[in-house]
Amino acid sequence: MRIPPSLFKYLLGQHILNGYAVALGVLLVGLGVGALQGFDAALAAASGALCVSVGDTPSPLSSKLRILPICWCSAVAASLLTALADGSLALEAAAVTAIGFVAGLQIAWGRWAIPLSILTQLAMVFTLGAPGGKLEFCQSIALGGALYIPIALTLTRLLDASGRRVMLAELIREFATLLRRMADFYRPGADEGAACLKVVEQQASFSDQLQAARSLSVYAANPESGARLIAALAVLLEAFDGMISTMADHAPLRLASAQADIAGRVETLLRQVADDLDALSLDLLIVGRAPTFPDHATALESLAEEIADLDSADPRVLRAARMTRARLAWALNHLARIPAVVAEISEAEKALAGLDLTKFAPPLRVSLAPIRAELRWASPVFRHALRLSAALACGYALIAVAPELRHGNWILLTIAVIMRASYSATTQRRDQRLFGSVVGCGIAGALLWLNSKPLLLFAQLSAVGIAHSFGRVDYRVTSVAASVMALLGLHLLDPGESAPVVSRLIDTVIGAGVAFLFNFMLPNYERHGARALANAFLDRLASYADKVLRWDVAAQDYRLARKALIESFSSLGESSKLARDNPGVGKFWPRYSKLIAQAYFTAAQIVTIRLLIRNRIDELDARDSAALLDDTRAAVLAQLRPSCAQPPPTCAQVSDESDAAAALRLRCAEAAVEAGRLRRLAAELGAA
Secondary structure, three states: OOOOHHHHHHHOOHHHHHHHHHHHHHHHHHHHHHHHHOHHHHHHHHHHHHHHHOOOOOOOHHHHHHHHHHHHHHHHHHHHHHHHOOOOHHHHHHHHHHHHHHHHHHHHHOHHHHHHHHHHHHHHHHHHOOOOOHHHHHHHHHHHHHHHHHHHHHHHHHOHHHHHHHHHHHHHHHHHHHHHHHHHHHOOOOOHHHHHHHHHHHHHHHHHHHHHHHHHHHOOOOHHHHHHHHHHHHHHHHHHHHHHHOOHHHHHHHHHOOOOOHHHHHHHHHHHHHHHHHHHHHHHHOOOOOOOOOOOHHHHHHHHHHHHOOOOOOHHHHHHHHHHHHHHHHHHHHHOOHHHHHHOHHHHHHHOOOOOHHHHOOOOOOOOHHHHHOOOOOOHHHHHHHHHHHHHHHHHHHHHHOOOOOOOHHHHHHHHHHOOOOHHHHHHHHHHHHHHHHHHHHHHHHHHHHOOHHHHHHHHHHHHHHHHHOOOOOHHHHHHHHHHHHHHHHHHHOOOOOOOHHHHHHHHHHHHHHHHHHOOOOOOOHHHHHHHHHHHHHHHHHHHHHHHOOOOOOHHHHHHHHHHHHHHHHHHHHHHHHHOOOOOOOOHHHHHHHHHHHHHHHHHHHHHHHHHHHHOHHHOOHHHHHHHHHHHHHHHHHHHOOOOOOOOOOOOOOOOOOOHHHHHHHHHHHHHHHHHHHHHHHHHHOOO
C-alpha cells in the first residue's frame, strides 16, 4: 500500500526523533528532581529543562556542545532579570522590554538562533507566572536546564547513526516532492511561471534539509557511517543537477507543444520516480532492510522510441526531447547509486573523491560581531527587536492595568511565539496560533474533565514531544500541543485551582491582536528586501557560472559554488512565499515572480553546459572548447554583474547540434541569451 507523501512528512521525519528525545530529556529531569525534592520542585525544574530544550534542534553533537550552554545562559539570565524585578511594576516592565529587545537581536546569529530567541522570552514568561518566590523559581530554571544539557548530549550521541539515516530519508522525500513539482511543468496547458515558483519554493525546503543533513553527516561520531551518508548526498545532488538541466531552453514547454505525448510520458515517469524515492526513504528507516531503487531502463527505452518517431517541423522540439531523455537518464543513474553508497564504504569513497567535507558544513561560531553589525536603524533585525520589545511592553501594560487578566502571562507568551522578523511570517503565525489555541484548549478541557492523573501526566509528556517536533513542519500542530502542555502543567502544579481554559482563549486573542497591531510598527515587508536578494542571487549565479563555464574545474570548487547557489535559491523561494502576501504587492509581484522564474531557467541553461561536457568530453576538442567557454563566461558574467554598463555581444547561435561541438556552441549561446533576459528583469525590479 502506498503511503501518501504528506503522512511521510508528518510521521517519519527527523523532527519526530528529535521531539521525543527532548520529551525524554525533560521527563528524566523531572523524575530526578522529583525523587529528591518532590512533585512541585520537579515541575519547576522541568520548566527550566523545557526552556533549554527549545534550542535542542536536529544538529550534530559538536554544535550542541556550544548551542545548549548558550541556551542555558540566556534562559537563566532572562529568568534572573525577571525575578529581580519582582514586586515593582516599573522594574518588571523594564525587564520585559529589555528581554524582548535582546531576544529580537539574537536572531542576528542566524536561523539556529530563532529557537534561542523564543526560549529567552519563554523563561521570562515562566518566571512572571511562577507561583511563590521568583528567585527560587529562577534557581529551579537553572537547575533543570543544567541537568537537561548532559542528558540531551548523551541522547544525541546514542541517536547519532539513526538520526543521520532519518535525516537522509527526509531529504530524499523532499527531493521526491521536488520531482512532483517539476512534473507539473509537463501537464497540458501548464503555467510555466506558476510551476516554476512552486519548484523554487520546494527547492527552499530541500535546501534546508540538505544543510541539516550535511552537518549531521560531516560531524558524525562514526566517520565511516557519516561518509556513507554524505556520499548519498553527493550523488543525490548530481541527480539534482540533471533534473535542473531538464528545464534548459524551456524544454517542457516545447515538449508540451509536440503532437506526440512525450510530455505526458515524462510527467508519468517523474511521478513514478518520486514514489520510488519515497519507498527508498522508507527502506532507510526500517532496521535490517536493504535500501533499493528500481531500474527505469524500460521507461527510458520507451521514451527514446517515441522520440525517434517524433515528427516535428520545429527542430527545437526534437532537441528538447533528446535533451530531456538524456538528462533523465543522468539523474536516474545517480539515484540508482544511493543504495550502494549507503551500504558500502568503497562506493562512498568513490563518490567523495577529492572533496574536503568540512568545507560544506563549517563549525558553528558565536560572537557579538553579528549583533553589533545589526545595531543600525536600517537593519531588519534591529527593527524586529524594537517591534518585539514594544509589543511585549504593551502586553505587560495590559496585564498591569487589568487585574482580571489574572493569567496574563499567556498574553506575553502568545506575542513571543507569534512575532517574527517579517510581516507575512508574523501574520501566518497569528492565524496558526489562534487555531492551535482553540483546538488545544478544547483537548485540554476534555482531559481535565476525565480527571485521571496518569492520563494527564502521559498527555503532558506527549504534548512536550509533539510541540517540539512540529515547530518547523506545521506550527498549528505545535500550537495545539503547546496549549495542552501549558494548561495541564498549570493544573498539575496547582490541582485545586480551576483550569483557566476560557481565559487562555481570551488571552490568546488579546496577544494575537497585540502582535497584529505591532506588526505594522516599522514593518519589514519581504518585498522591501527583494532587491537585495535579487542582487545577492545574481552574484551567486555569477560565481557559479564562473566555475561551470571552464573546461577544467575542480570538483570541490564546483560543488561549493553549487552549494552557495542552492542556498541563494532557497532565499528566493522563502521570499516568494512571503512576499506575495504583503500589502501593496500588486505592481511588484509580477516583476519579482518573473525574475525568479528567469533565474531558474538561466541556472538550468548553465548547468546543462557542465553536463554536456561531462557526457561528451571524448567528442570535444579541448583547446577549441576551452576558448568557447572563455568567451561564454565573459558574456554571461558581464550580464550578471550589476556593475557592467555595457555587456559584450553574446555568442553566435548555430542551427543544429549534429555533433558535440555544435551542441556546445548552441548551449553556450543560449546561456548568454538567458543571462541577458535575467539582467533586463533585474533592471526592471531595480536590482541592477
